[in-house]
Amino acid sequence: MNFRFDDEARPATPVRSHALMPVSTADRGAPPAPAGPRPVRHPARPHRLPERIPASAAWQPGAPVGNRQFIDLGSLYLEAGGQLPAVTMAYETWGELNADASNAVLILHALTGDSHVLGDAEEGHLSAGWWSDLVGPGKAIDTDRYFVVAPNVLGGCQGSTGPASASPNGSPWGSRFPFLTTRDQVAAEAELADRLGIFRWHAVVGGSVGGHRALEWAAGYPSRVGAVLAIATAAQTSGDQIAWAHPQILAIQGDPKYRGGDYYDAADNDGPHVGLGIARQIAHTTYRSAVEFDERFGRLPQGGEEPIGGQGRFAVQSYLDYHGGKLARRFDANSYVILTHTMLTHDLGRNRGGVDAALAGITARVLSVGVSSDRLFPAEQAKAIAEGTGGEYVEVTSAYGHDGFLIEFDQLDPIVRGFLNEA
Numbered sequence: 001m002n003f004r005f006d007d008e009a010r011p012a013t014p015v016r017s018h019a020l021m022p023v024s025t026a027d028r029g030a031p032p033a034p035a036g037p038r039p040v041r042h043p044a045r046p047h048r049l050p051e052r053i054p055a056s057a058a059w060q061p062g063a064p065v066g067n068r069q070f071i072d073l074g075s076l077y078l079e080a081g082g083q084l085p086a087v088t089m090a091y092e093t094w095g096e097l098n099a100d101a102s103n104a105v106l107i108l109h110a111l112t113g114d115s116h117v118l119g120d121a122e123e124g125h126l127s128a129g130w131w132s133d134l135v136g137p138g139k140a141i142d143t144d145r146y147f148v149v150a151p152n153v154l155g156g157c158q159g160s161t162g163p164a165s166a167s168p169n170g171s172p173w174g175s176r177f178p179f180l181t182t183r184d185q186v187a188a189e190a191e192l193a194d195r196l197g198i199f200r201w202h203a204v205v206g207g208s209v210g211g212h213r214a215l216e217w218a219a220g221y222p223s224r225v226g227a228v229l230a231i232a233t234a235a236q237t238s239g240d241q242i243a244w245a246h247p248q249i250l251a252i253q254g255d256p257k258y259r260g261g262d263y264y265d266a267a268d269n270d271g272p273h274v275g276l277g278i279a280r281q282i283a284h285t286t287y288r289s290a291v292e293f294d295e296r297f298g299r300l301p302q303g304g305e306e307p308i309g310g311q312g313r314f315a316v317q318s319y320l321d322y323h324g325g326k327l328a329r330r331f332d333a334n335s336y337v338i339l340t341h342t343m344l345t346h347d348l349g350r351n352r353g354g355v356d357a358a359l360a361g362i363t364a365r366v367l368s369v370g371v372s373s374d375r376l377f378p379a380e381q382a383k384a385i386a387e388g389t390g391g392e393y394v395e396v397t398s399a400y401g402h403d404g405f406l407i408e409f410d411q412l413d414p415i416v417r418g419f420l421n422e423a
Contacts, residue, residue: 071088106203110207
């Protein structure tokens with residue numbers, strides 16, 4: 001049965017979000033965010049996704065570039081062996097680099113994010129900026145003060161070299177694209193920084209998987225990082241996180257239209273969008289919280305559908321269907337597999353004497369931010385980063401789970417602003 005993908009279902013009870021509850025902010029001086037309930041936002045009516053689903057939504061040369069810039073880095077040797085013979089990095093910038101290049105801030109995106117941190121959805125950018133509330137003139141990451149750089153991660157699909165990019169023989173890499181680690185991605189970012197004339201970052205900021213790279217920057221390039229702001233992340237992926245990642249990979253690889261990773265010449269609606277959509281639904285469950293799902297949706301049926309009998313859905317099922325379908329229209333299945341493998345193999349302590357030793361060796365000033373209801377990267381992991389580095393820890397209280405770092409701007413603004421002001 002073909003169901004409509006509905007964006008939202010109106011809950012019987014709004015989810016309530018609470019004030020910031022800092023664990024260690026005595027010397028930061030940042031005021032707490034105001035307390036009070038904030039209901040979940042809902043659109044006026046359900047959204048219908050476009051019927052067309054491309055085999056891959058990867059950006060390709062010849063398409064509108066939007067705010068992207070590009071730098072060719074040459075070849076890159078990889079941690080697991082072999083090399084990428086030609087690497088291109090796509091990135092966006094805001095603000096002006098000062099004379100001594102001391103005001104540069106690096107922002108690193110999460111798994112299915114991209115370089116479009118700030119700005120509208122427009123030609124060349126399928127989605128609006130994912131941190132527009134925090135980045136811009138006069139905002140917490142003030143582009144009147146800082147030169148902000150946001151690259152699309154190596155292995156991604158929005159301009160940087162990835163599986164959808166042309167290989168040396170001119171065809172997409174597809175199934176031949178090599179395995180990447182977090183260290184490979186940061187090595188490419190370091191080459192990008194060299195080309196931009198930035199030899200030390202004022203701060204490196206990353207949330208979720210972007211936080212993995214922020215920590216890797218601090219551990220692998222200590223002289224080049226003044227401060228690290230790691231949000232909703234971990235120094236090492238856990239067994240639980242690996243377990244959640246595993247079925248996501250299998251969902252994509254098990255889709256017959258994945259074709260072993262070589263699907264780029266498939267027609268619209270004939271690519272691996274079913275597997276990619278299922279993978280996203282699994283992931284999205286970890287991005288939100290049980291409290292939100294129960295209070296926002298509970299056991300409400302979706303619209304006029306009847307779940308009993310198996311021909312209709314509950315509202316929460318419709319919500320997940322929508323997000324699965326939405327990602328399939330803006331991402332690439334191979335990139336999802338590559339980046340998920342990168343996430344589950346993340347280990348700051350590999351070949352550094354273990355995680356404790358790696359964290360203890362970080363010399364940059366560190367602020368680690370956890371989200372109280374995060375079940376992807378639990379707050380305990382964020383707290384361990386602060387303890388291991390001798391840094392600070394602040395916890396955002398939220399009912400939105402891991403995605404709190406993309407939602408709770410009233411709490412994040414004073415945290416980010418205060419940290420950068422002191423960095």
